[in-house]
Structure formats: structure tokens, C-alpha cells
Amino acid sequence: xxxxxxxxxxxxxxxxxxxxxxxxxxxxxxxxxxxxxxxxxxxxxxxxxxxxxxxxxxxxxxxxxxxxxxxxxxxxxxxxxxxxxxxxxxxxxxxxxxxxxxxxxxxxxxxxxxx
Amino acid sequence: xxxxxxxxxxxxxxxxxxxxxxxxxxxxxxxxxxxxxxxxxxxxxxxxxxxxxxxxxxxxxxxxxxxxxxxxxxxxxxxxxxxxxxxxxxxxxxxxxxxxxxxxxxxxxxxxx
Numbered sequence: 684x685x686x687x688x689x690x691x692x693x694x695x696x697x698x699x700x701x702x703x704x705x706x707x708x709x710x711x712x713x714x715x716x717x718x719x720x721x722x723x724x725x726x727x728x729x730x731x732x733x734x735x736x737x738x739x740x741x742x743x744x745x746x747x748x749x750x751x752x753x754x755x756x757x758x759x760x761x762x763x764x765x766x767x768x769x770x771x772x773x774x775x776x777x778x779x780x781x782x783x784x785x786x787x788x789x790x791x792x793x794x795x796x797x798x
Numbered sequence: 799x800x801x802x803x804x805x806x807x808x809x810x811x812x813x814x815x816x817x818x819x820x821x822x823x824x825x826x827x828x829x830x831x832x833x834x835x836x837x838x839x840x841x842x843x844x845x846x847x848x849x850x851x852x853x854x855x856x857x858x859x860x861x862x863x864x865x866x867x868x869x870x871x872x873x874x875x876x877x878x879x880x881x882x883x884x885x886x887x888x889x890x891x892x893x894x895x896x897x898x899x900x901x902x903x904x905x906x907x908x909x910x911x
Contacts, residue, residue: 689841717897726841726886726901776841780897786832787897789841 684686685784686710689790696797702718704762704793705734706777712757713779717787718750721774733777767797802823802890804902813911817875819887824869828890833862833873836885844885845886846873863911878909 696702706716708719713744716733731741749771751763760779764771775789776792803822819833829850834842839900846853848871850860855862861874874880884905889899 687841692839703853717899719899726903728900729898729900732898751885765898771801774839778841778899786847787899788844789834791841794839 685776687777687788687790689777689793692791693791693794693797696795698768698797699766701763701765702767703796704764704775704777704795706760706762706779706790708758708779711781713781714757714775716760717754717781718762719731719776719778719789721776721792727768727776730775732755733762735760753769767795769797770797772797799826800896800903801828801858802888802900804888804905806905807903808906808908810819810908810910811878813909814826814877817873817878817907817909818873819873819875819880819886819888819907821871821873822869823833823871823890823898825890825892826869827892828900829892830890830896831864831871832889832891834887834889835862835882836904837886838885842887843890872900875907878907880911883909 688707690705714735718730720726720792721727731739733754735754741747754760778787833846834847838841846860864871885904887904888902
């Protein structure tokens with residue numbers, strides 16, 4: 684079945700540094716990928732839609748300059764958390780689907796801790 | 799504004815019995831609903847989905863029921879197994895924004911042997 688791989692699975696960084704998270708579709712091409720965030724004991728919240736070859740679209744309240752998304756190929760989207768702060772510590776998850784009307788498949792997530 | 803709500807934070811069930819997880823939504827634009835299972839520090843795993851044109855969808859031990867007039871859906875797991883213990887999220891989307899899911903808060907299911 685469709686597999687989405689996310690890397691790294693966890694990362695610890697110092698406040699003020701930037702962190703890049705990769706999301707790959709392993710056995711299918713994904714023109715669209717999605718980035719979600721989950722704070723402890725809360726639901727998953729959509730952050731942005733990553734579109735191959737064009738700019739990402741961000742949900743209301745998500746800072747596009749802080750969360751840089753690049754979808755350079757049909758199998759890779761990256762999320763860069765710039766100038767990270769402790770409040771950015773969260774669980775970041777990407778997802779993709781093979782085509783419309785097929786279920787979204789999620790990566791295993793990245794636990795980001797900013798110290 | 800929580801458009802998808804799972805009002806039961808947790809559910810405890812005996813092995814072999816039925817687990818019923820509930821979900822309510824407020825946005826009548828939603829036309830596709832999904833259930834995901836999630837373990838800590840992992841991404842959600844797709845379980846089953848249902849389109850708004852149906853009222854029931856079955857896949858093995860999992861059945862999802864949709865009551866559009868009540869804006870309510872439920873996931874039935876029969877028989878429940880200890881390995882089903884996890885957090886279950888319902889999610890919704892509408893056709894023109896395919897892939898953009900709105901999730902409920904999740905329900906922690908514990909199946910006791």
C-alpha cells in the first residue's frame with residue numbers, strides 16, 4: 684500500500700535555530716501533501732497544503748515565514764521551522780494521497796523539541 | 799470553533815465486546831468522513847471511511863455509520879481486541895478541499911483482556 688516516510692522522527696534544537704523535516708511518498712507520486720501539527724493531548728491541526736511546483740497554501744493563523752514549505756518534486760515535501768522557539772515544540776505530521784477519493788496516508792511524524 | 803467533536807475522551811471495553819466510538823460534526827459541507835487509529839509518537843493509520851451518500855460502510859471488524867440528519871457518525875469495532883487499544887480520531891473533509899482534514903479531539907480506547 685501507499686507509504687509516506689517522514690524524517691527525522693525526532694529532533695531537539697536550540698531556540699533560534701532552524702529545523703528541516705522531510706516528507707516522502709515512497710511508492711507513489713503526490714502532487715499535494717499536507718502538514719499537520721499536534722500539541723500534547725490535542726487534535727491534529729492542518730497547517731498547510733504543499734503543492735508540487737507552486738507555493739504552499741497556509742491555514743489561518745499559521746505564519747508562512749516561520750514554517751517554510753518546499754515541494755520540489757512529486758515525492759518530496761519539506762517543512763522548515765525557522766528561528767524555532769519553545770512554543771514550536773510539537774508533533775509534526777505530513778500526509779499525502781495517491782489520488783482524489785483515496786484515503787490520506789500519514790507519515791510517522793516528527794517530534795520537535797526546542798530548548 | 800470545533801467543527802468535529804468527539805465528546806468521549808476515553809472508552810474502556812472488555813475483549814470480545816463491541817466498541818462504539820462516536821463523533822459529531824457541525825459543518826454541513828462535509829461530505830467525506832474517515833476514522834484513524836493512532837499510537838503515541840506515530841502518525842495516524844487509516845481505518846475506514848464513508849461518503850455522505852452512504853449511511854454505512856463495513857470492513858472486517860470495523861463498521862462506520864453515518865446519520866446525516868443528526869450530523870453524527872460512529873465507529874463500531876466487533877469483536878474488540880486488546881490490540882485495538884489506541885487513540886481513535888474521526889476526521890471530515892469536503893470534496894473541493896480533498897485532503898484537508900478536520901479532526902476530532904480523539905478518543906482513547908482501552909480493550910481489556
